[in-house]
Amino acid sequence: MARREHRWPRPLAGQPERIWYGGDYNPDQWPEEVWDDDIRLMTQAGVNLVSVGIFSWAAIETSEGVYDFGWLDRIIDKLGRAGIAVDLASATSSPPMWLTQAHPEVLWKDYRGDTCWPGARQHWRPTSPVFRGYALKLCRAMAEHYKDNPYVVAWHVGNEYGCHNRFDYSDDAMRAFQQWCQRRYKTIDAVNDAWGTAFWAQRMNDFSEIVPPRFIGDGNFMNPGKLLDFKRFSSDALKAFYEAERDALAEITPDRPLTTNFMISAGGTVLDYDDWADEVDFVSNDHYFTPGEAHLDELAYAASLTDGVARKDPWLLMENSTSAVNWRPINYRKEPGQLVRDALAHLAMGADGICFFQWRQSRAGAEKFHSAMVPHAGEDSQVYRDVCALGADLNRLADEGLIGTRLVRSKVAVVFDYQSQWATEHTATPTQEVHHWTEPLAWFRALADNGITADVVPVRGAWDEYDAVVLPALYLIDEATARRVREYVADGGRLLVSSYSGIADENDHVWLGGYPGAIRDVVGVRSEEFAPLGAGDGTLDHLDLSNGATAHGIADVITSVAPSARVLATFRSDPWVGMDGKPAITVNDYGDGKAVYVAGLLGREGLALSLSELLDELGVETRPEPDRGDVLRVERADESDENHFVFIFNRTHEDAMVDVEGEPIVSSLTHITASEHSAVIRPNGVLVVKL
Incomplete structure (x- = not known):
């Protein structure tokens, strides 16, 4: 399916194009006498965009069919007259109590069949026809009321889909999953083949026998093909609900661009955001910092992946925090300088808008300790002074011509795949300590240590247009991707592959003949089994390499190397381990290109140590000293x-x-x-x- 044409929110009439700056604004949490002060402070800080109405369904439709747009009209008018544009929400993220009380069948169920009751947010199931009817009715009412409002520049559809209702195991979901399987596979025999139902007598005779992966008993193992498809279905079910909302709004207001906020981070794999990006007019992302030494690197990695998902079109940072969040066990504050630094890092990676959650810090509710642009301390605070400084910086960059620029493509692409992550989450794998998502981040950081800021590119993206490509623990490689890999390297590409790549196809069926089966010919090595590396309780917990690096998590037992390949480093171990002298890092000539294989997970430190030689071997230039890596x-x-x-x-x-x-x-x-x-x-x- 073709990607929607990129459309970016236009500035208000008479205003120049600027970098969008602002955040979520919840005026319905405050008495109206606060609103004028909000607008004064927004103007002072350089705010030009706020998202309004995200959780306001109960304040807009106060009872079934009874609408109160008055308060919303008043605040939108105040904002617009002050030169502040509105990204208006569909307001459907959390249904009001009157709806769920009348229709408890819209509430989602967990895998044990327990109902998720109201009391928080996102307590609805995307496959409920009843809930969809109410939500689309609200969308149409919002669109009709605001279709001619000059201050509304974009639609904010829903909010963080799947954050709390990613999986639903209700009968509605069961019927929708059956229909999804029928569309995908056409016949029940094809489903049986994809899921390998010959194992454990799971063969099905009809689509009606398909049930969601509900509770099967503690300690048992769900069919991995079925579980992988249920994750795909769940992403698609939420996407179909978003598309219905989007289309209801677009039918009435075709001139307004529409977006919804993704949750892209290093470990943020709730939905297949690269697939979802086909369906928005512009990509928006919510990102919250990782406390500790990985803070900047993880942020840059996630922003680069967002840019990859957006295919280098401008994207909007819809949410980030000025300081602490409220939902971790310990909610660390940001250090001095990090508010401005973090925002500019997202901007550097391709964002043309910087927004925060939220404008004014709440006095009550579950997020009252979540930081905001105006904190509890008020305008006489370092946070608000930093907010004003950032607004001035963004205006200066706009004046200097930053708008219209794009992230310059790196020499190196690090490939990320949502579905490889989903597959490695299964509970019956060589080791529960290894998942896909950690490896792209480790490679990104190690490349940065060597002076290269890589691009993070989704597996569906144009990674084969880069000088060098990293496939980091890319567990699922289907035949089409394997063909791309072969053609890329044969045509002169430079490839780096880590252990746990090319293990299975799109159905999680293992490629036979030895690992990494899908691309074994390209890397020129054959591994017969894995060597999981555990906790060290009498078991093997690490493997040293001859180049000084150390492998953790998992390693490959390579038993043969192609004549076209050379061994660059070997494992070191006690004789009884059976790994001493076995290949750890190899390079293979394949067509006009080269492929490096790293037969263990070396982590950031081991990769950084090894990369200098590997990049030199592949002919990829790194930044010279003295500041390389700093x-x-x-x-x-x-x-x-x-x-x-x-x-x-x-x-x-x-x-x-x-x-x-x-x-x-x-x-x-x-x-x-x-x-x-x-x-x-x-x-x-x-x-x-x-x-």
């Missing part, structure tokens, strides 16, 4: 290269000295020398220069 460099440019920006972020907790090429435009926690030829970027600092 800073993350990201570039945005337009097609003519007239506007070319370099963002430089300090990755360390020490001052980083960098050469300055170009004109400094924006800086935070950075000292630029008098000659402007060098700069000291402090921890959590950033420098943006224009070439």
Whole structure:
């Protein structure tokens, strides 16, 4: 299916195009006398976009068929007259109590059959025809009422689909899953083949015998093909509900672009967001920082993946936090400088809008301790001063021509696959300690340690257009992807593959003949079994490599190497382990290209140690010293290269000295020398220069 044409929210009449800046705004949580003060503070901070009405169904449709648009009209008018555009929500994310009381059949059920009752949010099932009817009725009422409102520039459809209702095991879901399987496979025999139902006497005679993967007893193992398809179905079911909302709004307001906020992060695999990105007019993402030493790297990785999902079209950071969140066991605050630094990192990676959850910190409710642009302390606070500083930075960058630029493509693509992650989550695998999602992040960080800021590219994306490609624990490789890999390397591409790649096809059927079966000919090695690496309680917990790296998690027992391949490093172990001297890293000549195979998961540190030799072997240039690895460099440019920006972020907790090429435009926690030829970027600092 073709991707929807990219459409970006247009500025309000008479206003120039700017970088969108703002956040979620919940005026219905506050008395109206606060609203004017909100708008004063927004104007002061440079806010030009707010999302309104996300959780306002109960305030808009106060009882069935009874609408109160008055308060919403008043705040939208106040905002618009102040030059602040509105991203208006469909308001369907959480149904009101009157609806669920009258129709408890819309509530989702867990895998044991227990009902999810109201009391939080997203307590609805996407396959419920009753709920869909009510939700679409509200969408049409919203669209009709606001179709001519000049201050509404985009539709915010739903909110974080699947955050709490990803899986539903109700009878509605069962019927929808049966229909989904019938569309996908056409015949029940094809389902039996895909799911391998000859095992454990699970063969089915009819689609009516298909049930969701409900509770099967503690300690038992669900059919892996069925479970993988249920995850696909669940993503598709939520997407179909979103599409119904989108189409109801678009039919009445065809000129308004529509989006919904994804939750893309290193471990954020609730939905197949690359598949969903085909169905939005522009990609939006919610991202919340990872506390600790991985903070910046994980953020940059997730933003790069968002850019990959968006196919390098502009995207919107719909939500991030000014400081602490409220939903972790310990909710760490952001360090000084990180509010501005984090926002500019998303901007560097292709975002043309920076928004926060939320504008004013709530006094009550489950998110009252979630930070906001205006905290409990009010405007006389460092958070609000940083919010104002960021607004000024974004306006400066817009004035200098950042709008219209795109993230400059890296030399290296790191491939990510939502469905490989889903497959590695099964409870009957070689090791429960290894999943796909951790490996792309480890490679991204190791490449950054070697001076390369990689692009993170979905498996459906154009990764085969890059100089070098990393397939990190890409567990599922179907025949079409395997063919792409062969053609890419044969035509001169440079490939790096890690253990646990190419193990199974799209149905989670293992490729036979030895691992990595799908691309064994390309990498030129054959492994007969896995060597899981565990906790060290008398079992093997790691394997050392001859180059100084260490493997954890899992390794391959390679028993043969093609004549076209060379061994670059071997494993070291005690003789009785049976791994001493076995190949750990190889490089194979295949057609006009080369393929490196890393036969164990080396983590960021081991990969960083090994990559210098591997990249040199493949002919991929790295950034020279002295700041290699200390800073993350990201570039945005337009097609003519007239506007070319370099963002430089300090990755360390020490001052980083960098050469300055170009004109400094924006800086935070950075000292630029008098000659402007060098700069000291402090921890959590950033420098943006224009070439």
